[in-house]
Structures are given as structure tokens and as C-alpha cells.
Amino acid sequence: MKKSELNSRTVQELRVLARTKGLTGYSGMRKDELVDALAAASRRKPSANAPAKASRNAAVRKPRAKAAKKAAVRKPHAKAAKKSRAGKPGAKRAAAGKSPTKATKKTPARKTVAKKTARRPAAAKRTAPARTSKGPSAKAAGPDIESLVGRGLSPRTRRAFSVYRAMGEQRIKASKYYLGVQEAPDIDGGFMYPATHGENLVALMVRDPYWLFAYWEFSPDLSEDLTRRVGGEALSKSRLVLRVYDVTGTDADDPVSFHDIDVAHGARDWYINVTHVESEYCVDIGIILPDGTFIVIARSNRVALPPIGPSAEVDEEWVTIESLGEVYTLTERGPTSGSGGWGSGGWGQG
Amino acid sequence: MTKGYLSLVLHAHLPYVRHPEYKSFLEEDWLFEAITETYIPLIQVFQRLTDDGVDFRMTLSLSPPLVAMLQDPLLQERYVGHISRLTDLTEREVDRTRSDPKLNALARMYHSLFSDCKRIYTEEYGLDIVQAFRGFRDAGKIDITTCGATHGYLPLMEQFPAAVRAQVRLAVESHRNALGRDPLGIWLPECGYFPGVDAYLAEQGIRYTFVDTHGLLHASPRPRYGPYAPVISPAGVAVFARDFESSKQVWSSKEGYPGDQWYRDFYKDYTYELDPEYVKPYLGHDGMNKGLGLKFYRITGETDDKEFYEPHVARERIVEHAGNFVFNRERQIEHLHGVMGRNPMVVAPYDAELFGHWWFEGPLWLEAMFRKLHEVGGPVRAATPADLLSDDGPFQSARLFHSSWGYMGYSEVWLNNTNHYIYPHLHRAARRMTELAKEHPHADGLRLRALNQAARELLLAQASDWAFIMKTGTMAEYAHKRTRAHISRFTRLYEDIKANRVDDKFLCESEWRDRIFPELDYRIYADDHVPEPPGAPE
Numbered sequence: 001m002k003k004s005e006l007n008s009r010t011v012q013e014l015r016v017l018a019r020t021k022g023l024t025g026y027s028g029m030r031k032d033e034l035v036d037a038l039a040a041a042s043r044r045k046p047s048a049n050a051p052a053k054a055s056r057n058a059a060v061r062k063p064r065a066k067a068a069k070k071a072a073v074r075k076p077h078a079k080a081a082k083k084s085r086a087g088k089p090g091a092k093r094a095a096a097g098k099s100p101t102k103a104t105k106k107t108p109a110r111k112t113v114a115k116k117t118a119r120r121p122a123a124a125k126r127t128a129p130a131r132t133s134k135g136p137s138a139k140a141a142g143p144d145i146e147s148l149v150g151r152g153l154s155p156r157t158r159r160a161f162s163v164y165r166a167m168g169e170q171r172i173k174a175s176k177y178y179l180g181v182q183e184a185p186d187i188d189g190g191f192m193y194p195a196t197h198g199e200n201l202v203a204l205m206v207r208d209p210y211w212l213f214a215y216w217e218f219s220p221d222l223s224e225d226l227t228r229r230v231g232g233e234a235l236s237k238s239r240l241v242l243r244v245y246d247v248t249g250t251d252a253d254d255p256v257s258f259h260d261i262d263v264a265h266g267a268r269d270w271y272i273n274v275t276h277v278e279s280e281y282c283v284d285i286g287i288i289l290p291d292g293t294f295i296v297i298a299r300s301n302r303v304a305l306p307p308i309g310p311s312a313e314v315d316e317e318w319v320t321i322e323s324l325g326e327v328y329t330l331t332e333r334g335p336t337s338g339s340g341g342w343g344s345g346g347w348g349q350g
Numbered sequence: 351m352t353k354g355y356l357s358l359v360l361h362a363h364l365p366y367v368r369h370p371e372y373k374s375f376l377e378e379d380w381l382f383e384a385i386t387e388t389y390i391p392l393i394q395v396f397q398r399l400t401d402d403g404v405d406f407r408m409t410l411s412l413s414p415p416l417v418a419m420l421q422d423p424l425l426q427e428r429y430v431g432h433i434s435r436l437t438d439l440t441e442r443e444v445d446r447t448r449s450d451p452k453l454n455a456l457a458r459m460y461h462s463l464f465s466d467c468k469r470i471y472t473e474e475y476g477l478d479i480v481q482a483f484r485g486f487r488d489a490g491k492i493d494i495t496t497c498g499a500t501h502g503y504l505p506l507m508e509q510f511p512a513a514v515r516a517q518v519r520l521a522v523e524s525h526r527n528a529l530g531r532d533p534l535g536i537w538l539p540e541c542g543y544f545p546g547v548d549a550y551l552a553e554q555g556i557r558y559t560f561v562d563t564h565g566l567l568h569a570s571p572r573p574r575y576g577p578y579a580p581v582i583s584p585a586g587v588a589v590f591a592r593d594f595e596s597s598k599q600v601w602s603s604k605e606g607y608p609g610d611q612w613y614r615d616f617y618k619d620y621t622y623e624l625d626p627e628y629v630k631p632y633l634g635h636d637g638m639n640k641g642l643g644l645k646f647y648r649i650t651g652e653t654d655d656k657e658f659y660e661p662h663v664a665r666e667r668i669v670e671h672a673g674n675f676v677f678n679r680e681r682q683i684e685h686l687h688g689v690m691g692r693n694p695m696v697v698a699p700y701d702a703e704l705f706g707h708w709w710f711e712g713p714l715w716l717e718a719m720f721r722k723l724h725e726v727g728g729p730v731r732a733a734t735p736a737d738l739l740s741d742d743g744p745f746q747s748a749r750l751f752h753s754s755w756g757y758m759g760y761s762e763v764w765l766n767n768t769n770h771y772i773y774p775h776l777h778r779a780a781r782r783m784t785e786l787a788k789e790h791p792h793a794d795g796l797r798l799r800a801l802n803q804a805a806r807e808l809l810l811a812q813a814s815d816w817a818f819i820m821k822t823g824t825m826a827e828y829a830h831k832r833t834r835a836h837i838s839r840f841t842r843l844y845e846d847i848k849a850n851r852v853d854d855k856f857l858c859e860s861e862w863r864d865r866i867f868p869e870l871d872y873r874i875y876a877d878d879h880v881p882e883p884p885g886a887p888e
Binding site for chain 2: 009010013016017128129132168169170171172173174175176177178179180181182183184185186187188189191193197203205206207208209211213215217268269301303304305306307308309310311312313314315316317318319320321322323324
């Protein structure tokens with residue numbers, strides 16, 4: 001790089017350049033010193049000046065893990081009887097580590113929630129992506145994600161930053177609703193949300209990798225039904241409970257494990273701190289009688305938690321797709337779009 | 351020699367706010383301020399770049415509620431009133447501040463800004479600025495994507511296939527109606543992705559979408575190129591991920607460009623220094639004393655004592671920041687190219703309203719950035735995701751999981767103590783809408799109108815903006831009331847349809863107030879099956 005060009009850069013930018021060129025001791029240099037050092041560096045032969053990035057890349061490539069078995073794997077468990085079994089106490093709220101045997105490619109069959117209707121939309125004319133062996137050679141070492149995303153930052157900085165960034169970002173995102181004053185004239189006619197709509201139900205939602213949210217409703221006849229079933233006295237001494245099932249690779253009738261959360265009688269929703277990350281869950285809302293019997297009032301949908309980090313599965317699959325170039329023509333896109341610019345010249349270099 | 355691509359994405363969205371029942375309504379100002387400070391300045395930037403033959407490419411996401419509002423005659427008329435008042439006020443200000451050079455310069459700056467806005471809005475585009483964006487798309491400068499029909503946050507309606515389907519399908523249909531072409535891409539509201547949402551996108555012919563960085567980093571199998579290449583989801587949709595570094599340079603309120611002390615301060619408004627009687631005729635909202643956007647001050651620093659804004663100094667900072675951004679992208683892309691062995695695509699998505707509204711200098715920075723990029727002709731080339739997909743591959747395929755670009759990366763912003771109460775109501779309404787649609791496959795007359803209107807009320811209640819605002823606090827009261835209002839009207843329509851006694855007067859009033867998507871067909875809610883991806887594996 002020419003000195004004149006270097007001089008037009010700021011000190012910060014020169015430091016970045018110095019780092020990429022593998023120079024040392026640059027953080028204490030003044031601007032003129034940086035310029036001299038960089039100008040000298042660009043005059044030297046490449047071999048004497050190997051950029052730091054190459055060595056970092058080679059060093060951190062992890063050995064490829066063998067992809068785990070494709071079939072859904074069931075974790076060993078004891079049969080969960082509904083009667084007197086004491087499930088894991090609700091006190092165990094901390095998220096445990098990653099489960100060792102995890103179903104990989106095959107996701108367990110989900111119970112379809114909705115009935116299939118007679119009218120289906122016309123099948124999309126698109127062809128499915130076609131598997132191809134044309135991906136980069138498996139033997140060639142791909143870049144490590146750290147080197148792609150963590151350039152120049154320590155893991156702690158990056159983690160701290162991503163949370164910090166998002167907070168500043170949220171305030172900026174909120175600014176489009178900011179008007180400096182508040183006013184909210186009557187637009188809702190004083191409508192009161194009803195507490196119930198006639199049926200018992202409980203729903204489960206994913207909030208993030210560590211938290212679920214459940215809400216439930218009871219039918220107005222519930223109290224009567226339960227009294228008839230178990231007797232007024234037993235009912236008055238029973239506990240309202242959320243039974244949380246780990247149903248990874250299985251279902252609530254045969255769960256991997258479960259635990260109970262006592263909820264206040266008036267509560268209608270609850271945040272659940274999961275016991276196992278990256279697992280699948282569902283919940284029952286019910287009561288536990290004095291003798292320990294669990295009576296289900298309603299069962300929720302099932303949900304799958306998102307992963308907490310990069311996947312252990314590294315066997316890549318490559319596909320070709322119906323290119324967008326076939327979908328719209330050059331004339332529609334206008335004269336400035338380059339014709340061959342995106343094809344093999346740009347993307348396809350191996 | 352091109353070594354990589356910079357893919358700028360601006361996501362333009364505001365929730366549907368239209369109150370014909372009032373002569374003027376405070377929250378309609380969200381739209382008017384965004385038109386004045388963001389959308390028209392962006393149009394001006396695109397026009398200048400085009401006129402000067404500067405090569406630029408970027409993606410613009412236009413949400414259906416925003417497009418609907420921009421094309422609504424009542425809101426157009428109100429905007430003309432709004433910008434006219436501002437033009438008049440600043441004209442008087444220019445005159446009044448003749449003896450004070452600093453103030454006068456600022457008054458002139460704003461007068462010029464507002465009169466340009468008015469002229470472009472009324473004369474150049476005949477009140478419909480959507481056509482401006484359409485024009486730049488047709489000229490090959492920008493790609494336009496759609497976004498959820500009412501910006502519903504899809505991961506939290508995952509259990510209701512009909513509701514998800516409706517959000518996607520109506521988005522595609524309304525985009526087609528307003529812009530004359532089916533969208534190839536969609537901006538998922540808040541980048542809210544859940545496993546299987548891609549099948550809904552593919553069903554409507556969508557070819558690409560976006561997620562936050564970790565959405566791709568955590569995909570399975572692990573993406574070889576991290577967020578610097580798209581992956582193909584199980585349903586065949588290409589998914590692009592946000593780049594961390596370019597994001598920080600703009601979004602960070604402490605370290606990003608917008609926080610520079612020479613840039614305009616967002617909060618301090620000169621209107622409050624003026625005599626209230628003098629300002630009153632220009633206020634519009636029954637004389638409520640509100641800042642009119644005469645932001646005459648610069649950030650200055652961590653102090654309430656703000657200095658006056660100096661445009662020429664800000665201009666220098668803009669050029670420097672633009673140069674810095676290009677420089678950093680060049681270093682980044684050179685590094686990535688070396689590591690990847692192929693051209694990376696650096697995806698840089700931002701809320702459009704960040705440019706111009708929060709960050710006043712944003713649009714000019716964007717212009718300077720594209721000019722710089724064009725001028726250096728270096729390793730970075732501006733491109734769009736659609737450009738990359740005009741190649742047929744090969745691309746890596748992978749499964750993605752729940753993620754969003756909101757605070758903490760998942761659904762916490764829309765599901766917390768301030769707003770979780772809404773979901774039982776939203777879910778029940780979604781369930782009931784499907785129930786109604788299935789019970790009445792061939793409605794007509796009054797019942798048909800009622801069913802369509804019920805769908806509208808559900809859609810409007812689902813706007814993720816309400817939950818977001820409930821969480822972030824400004825205007826929370828309005829968000830609570832909007833949710834309640836739509837659930838209330840939906841419930842009334844539901845009960846009336848079930849009891850076979852639709853009230854014409856109530857229906858007319860609802861239609862008059864909430865008139866988004868005139869072409870909507872309630873029957874989309876009858877389809878509640880979970881879509882299969884084309885060629886789904888065993």
C-alpha cells in the first residue's frame with residue numbers, strides 16, 4: 001500500500017491493517033510510525049510476512065465427528081406410573097448439560113395437531129432441491145466458524161457484545177414508536193377479556209432455549225366434575241400442579257422423565273425453566289390428590305427447544321436449486337445487472 | 351477483482367394505524383415522521399445515485415401494513431396537511447430568525463427539507479410513494495421483499511397453521527397487488543423463524559428469507575461458511591443470516607456511527623422553545639403540545655446541554671464514517687474470501703426507520719457509502735440475496751431452529767410479564783376463525799362481509815408491534831388498547847355469526863375503521879393443515 005493512501009486512514013484503521021498483516025507491537029505506535037511500518041511490510045516478500053489468519057485457521061480445525069445414528073434414540077428411563085411416583089422435584093430448576101444421546105437427523109414423529117382438510121392448495125410447481133455431490137470436497141478443510149465470526153475478538157467479548165448490542169439495538173428499534181408525548185383515547189370500548197371459554201385447555205410455548213411458557217383455562221364445570229369424581233374433601237386438599245414431561249423421541253404416556261410444579265390455585269400461566277436443554281416437552285395441568293394420585297385436567301401440545309450452540313453434526317449436505325435467473329429475466333431486472341456476474345465467476349470457485 | 355458481496359437490507363414497517371373516527375390521531379404521526387425523515391430521503395438518495403450512474407444494489411422489505419397506509423387516501427390527505435403545516439412553520443421561522451445566523455441556518459435546513467418532501471410527495475409521485483420504490487425495482491437497483499401480512503410474530507403462533515399460512519399468503523397477495531409482481535423474498539417479522547415455517551414460505555412461492563446470525567450458526571448440519579453463505583432449508587427456501595460486524599457499526603448506540611456527537615440528537619426538539627401560542631396553529635392534534643420535529647441540536651455528549659447542530663461538520667463525519675464502513679467491509683471480505691475459498695456475502699439488515707428518523711444522517715451516509723464503494727471499485731460488490739440465487743448452487747442444506755433478531759435472540763421480547771396475557775386471546779381468536787371458516791365454506795352477503803372483517807380484526811390484533819411496545823414502554827397504553835379493541839370486535843363478530851344475527855351497523859363501523867386488505871378471503875383460515883415441504887424426505 002502506498003504511503004499516501006496509508007496517511008489518509010485513521011489511526012484505528014491503520015491498527016486494523018497492522019493486525020491483518022501480522023505486525024506486532026503496533027498498539028503503542030503513533031500514526032506516522034504505523035504508516036512507516038505498514039509501508040515497509042508491503043515491500044517485504046510474502047513468505048516473511050505470513051498473515052496471522054492462516055495459522056489460526058489451520059490450528060483450530062476440529063476433527064470431524066462421525067454423525068450420530070439416524071434413528072431416533074430413546075434415552076433409558078423407568079416407566080412413569082401415574083399414581084404414586086414422585087417425579088423430580090420442582091426445585092430442580094437449573095438447566096442440566098446437553099443430553100448425551102440425542103436424536104439427530106430423524107425428528108420424532110409429531111402428533112399432527114390439525115385434522116387434514118379436504119381442500120388442499122395446488123402443489124407448488126417448484127422442484128425440490130436436488131442432492132448433489134458437487135459440494136466442496138469433503139477432504140478440504142472448511143473454515144472454522146470461530147475464524148469466520150470471531151475475527152479478532154475473544155469469546156468473552158463476543159458473548160458480552162451480542163447481549164449488549166441487542167440492548168442498544170432494541171432502544172433504537174423502539175424509537176420509531178417514540179413521539180415524546182403519550183395519549184390513548186378510548187378506542188376499545190371498555191371490552192373485558194373473558195377468563196374462560198368453556199373448555200379445559202393448556203398450551204405450551206417456547207420462549208428461548210431455557211424457558212417455556214404455559215397457560216391454561218378451565219371450564220366453568222371443572223370444579224363440579226372433579227367433585228363428582230374424587231369427592232369434595234379430597235378436592236379441597238389437593239394441589240394444582242403442572243406436570244412437565246421430557247418427551248424427546250417419545251410421548252407423554254412414556255416420557256423420558258417428568259417433574260411437577262405446584263402452581264397457585266388462581267394462576268393461569270407459568271414460566272418453566274427447563275431441566276434439559278435441546279429437548280422436547282409437553283405438559284399436563286392437573287391436580288394431585290392427598291393420596292398422591294395425579295388427575296389430568298388437560299394435556300398441552302408438544303414443543304421442541306432450540307439448540308444452545310453450534311450443531312455437533314458436521315456431515316454436510318449440498319443441493320442445487322432452481323435458480324432465480326430462470327424466474328425473472330434480465331430485461332425485467334434492468335440493464336445495470338451484470339449477466340454472468342453471479343454465476344461460476346463469483347460463487348462457484350472451489 | 352470481486353472477492354465478496356455486501357448485501358444491505360432495509361426493513362420498512364409500521365403497524366396499521368388509521369383512525370377515521372378522529373380528525374387527527376397522535377399515533378398516525380409514526381407514519382408521517384417516517385415518510386418525512388426516512389422514506390422520502392431514501393427515495394432522494396436512490397434518485398441521486400441513479401442520476402449519477404452510481405452502481406448500487408440493495409434489498410428493501412416493505413411490510414403490507416406500511417404499503418396499505420402509504421396508499422390509503424385518508425392518510426395521504428392527512429400527510430399533506432402535516433407536511434404543509436411544517437413547511438409553513440419553518441418558513442415563518444426562517445423569517446423570524448433572520449438576525450440569528452445559527453438558528454436561521456437550521457430553520458432554512460428544515461424548511462428546505464420539508465418543502466422538498468412536500469414537492470416530491472405531491473408533485474413527483476402524486477401522493478403514492480410506493481410507486482417510487484417500484485420504479486427503482488424496475489430499474490434493477492433494488493429488490494423488494496414482502497413481510498408478514500400484519501407483521502405477526504410467527505414463532506408464537508406456531509400451533510396455528512391457518513394463522514401462519516394467512517400471514518404469509520396475504521403478504522404475498524398484497525405485495526402482488528401493490529407492486530405488480532410476486533415477491534421472491536420475505537422478511538420474517540422480527541426474523542422470527544421456527545422449524546417448519548419455511549414450508550409455509552415455500553407453499554407461497556417464496557424463495558429466500560433472513561435470520562439473525564445465531565439462527566444460521568446453530569443450524570444442523572453446521573454451516574460450513576457460517577453466516578456468510580445462505581443455506582437451503584428443508585423446504586427449499588434459501589436462508590441468509592445477519593452479519594455481526596457490519597451490524598455493530600450501525601446498531602450499537604454507544605459504539606456505532608449514529609452515536610457520534612456531531613450527529614443530530616433524536617430527542618431534543620426546538621418546538622418546546624417556541625411560544626405555545628405561535629406554535630398552536632401548526633400542532634394539528636387538538637393543540638396538544640408535541641414536538642414537531644425541529645431537532646436543532648447535536649448529540650454533543652452525555653449531557654442535557656446540547657449544542658446546536660452544524661450540518662457541515664456532520665457532513666464531514668458522514669463521509670468519514672462511510673469510508674470507514676467500506677474500508678472495514680473490504681478487510682472483512684478479504685479475510686473471509688481467504689478463509690472460505692469463495693466469495694462471502696455479508697448481509698447487513700437494518701430497520702429502514704433507523705435511517706433518517708433515529709439517525710438523521712443515515713440516508714446521506716448510505717449515499718456516501720454506495721458512492722465510495724462504486725468509486726474504489728475494490729473487492730466488495732453491492733449485491734442482493736436474489737442475485738446470489740441466480741446461480742443454481744451448490745448450496746449447503748441445513749435445518750434451522752427457533753430464533754429472532756430481538757433482544758436475547760429468541761422470543762423473550764414478545765413473551766414476558768408485560769405482554770404474555772395476550773396469547774390466550776390471540777390463540778383463541780385464531781382457533782375460532784378457523785372454526786368459522788370451516789363452518790361457512792360458501793358464505794355470502796352480510797355473513798361473508800362479517801367473516802372477512804373478523805379475519806381482519808384477528809390479523810390486526812396479531813401485529814408483533816403491540817407486544818413489542820408493551821415491553822419497551824413508550825405508547826404501551828395504545829398497544830394494550832389496540833389489542834383489546836381488535837379482540838373485542840373479533841369476539842362480537844364471532845358471536846354474531848355463530849348466532850346468525852350479524853349486526854349491519856356494527857359491521858359497517860368495523861369495516862370503516864379497520865379496512866386493511868380489501869381483497870381478503872376469509873376461507874384461507876379453513877386450511878389448517880401443516881404444509882409438507884416439496885419432495886419431503888421419508
